[in-house]
Amino acid sequence: MTSRDLTVTALAGGVGAARFLRGLVRVIDPARLCVIINTGDDEEFFGLHVSPDLDTITYTLAGAIDQNKGWGLGQETFRCLEALQRYYAETWFGLGDADLATHLFRTQQLRQGKSLSEVTATIARAWEVQATLLPMSNDPVRTVVHTEAGALPFQAYFVKGQGEGQVQKVEFHGLATASPAPGVCEAIRSADLLILPPSNPIVSIGPILALPGVRQALRETQAPVVAISPLVAGKPIKGPADRLLSGLGIEVSVVGVATLYRDFLDTFVIDSQDANHCARLQQEDLTIITTDTIMTDLEKSIALAQVVVEQGRKKRRTRTEERGLRTE
């Protein structure tokens, strides 16, 4: 099986995952990629349903993302947001004028009874994204971060509050009545390779794993599961992963991240800067790969994707051989 024949499913948050996926779609056939995307950070602003991670992945795969910020559209203007200041006390979430079109369309479609899955697929088609993009759930799940200052929805904690305050607890409101979106568990069970790109393990991958059946599907899939650490030298490239991990009493290192995935992880790709942790990461059945994981440009994203895909193919070969041996 060549890389182009691999069916790949990835679990994704926003910017970090998007940076990896832009490389991945140049290594594998994008039409064979399914991305299951966190919606726990979704928020309503000015009556519009905003799905930051869905948009970041869509815009990135469409080549339309603002490269510097990593979110929003390139060459964006903010005239409407400025004008909203006349009516609203709070306009801290960066909604660009062109970006607003996506939120308007999504909101109208949802109000007309379409599911978030359906709208996400329509938006992806409108941007000519070849990969299948799935929201993790069509039910509202909202990540709430508790600090000593109180409970805040994720965007208010991270964007407005700039991630300040000692984290005490993270909750996913709505989880009790939420199901994975149609196709989510199937995409995990049927893939040749599962990838967890470098996304925040608590608030990006965490909500996806918390949905009923998702973790079980990852444990049971025959395909290798490869994760890329979102921490490099103990720090996230972007976002509050370090503060969230430490607040929850988890070691802020690749070792801490690995504990969150240990029940389904086959291969953990960590940055060369974290090679000192290799010994502590060694467990039976877990392969550790050290490489450069900082994706400052497209070439680095492609190089990292190649490492991950190659590892996936190798694991598949090994398993097929093992199965072959067992049946002999």
Next chain:
Amino acid sequence: MTSRDLTVTALAGGVGAARFLRGLVRVIDPARLCVIINTGDDEEFFGLHVSPDLDTITYTLAGAIDQNKGWGLGQETFRCLEALQRYYAETWFGLGDADLATHLFRTQQLRQGKSLSEVTATIARAWEVQATLLPMSNDPVRTVVHTEAGALPFQAYFVKGQGEGQVQKVEFHGLATASPAPGVCEAIRSADLLILPPSNPIVSIGPILALPGVRQALRETQAPVVAISPLVAGKPIKGPADRLLSGLGIEVSVVGVATLYRDFLDTFVIDSQDANHCARLQQEDLTIITTDTIMTDLEKSIALAQVVVEQGRKKRRTRTEERGLRTE
């Protein structure tokens, strides 16, 4: 009573009325002005509640209108509308980026259960408009124009269809269950002077007059009612008044317009170019004033407002004297 002490109520459509009102608020005390505004042209675009006439009056009185077009905000950009083309086949209604903020706010407030009256007042306050702006109704009334091509909502007929097609009928959907907004009839009954600025008599003033109690209040008010013809030399300055009148079998002239208001009108201000119609307009109790009604700049708006207000004051004096004579 000086002009500054007059309490004035005006019935208004969009651009024509706004051009007059920008002058009127410089002649009378704007805090004593109440404007009852047509909402029959309201439309939903991209899930947003758009009230073109409310916005045109608000933006004009705030000094923020696009002076050349007569609608929308000055120095406007259209980035979001361009981006909406990715998702929608039709983007013919000119929603500017800053203007969108108003539609977003209005839509969110309405969805939260506020009435259109309440939202209109909040928006007017946000723009520091001193006059009281009232939507004609809090109930949805939608003007539908029937041509040989079929029935079209007003914006689709006029903006998208550019007013083409022989008009056969005009309907106000929703009228059967609509009431005037709170304060509408009271503002008519309590004013010292009623003004119908040069608005389309069929689709701007027509829906307001069709609401239960409005026409009766205009007939019964003690105050003089002064209308300014929207036709000059048999043509509207802007809009489809001529096509609507002729389609409905009404003479396309100041004479035709006067027939629509004859049961409550005291004074009809017509353009000097229409002076030839004076003889046919003469009726008992109707005063005809000829003057320059084309408001190409603010000074002309002020001059026309002065003529109207002066006439209102004169009529009031006459009536007071008559009442004085009767009680003697």
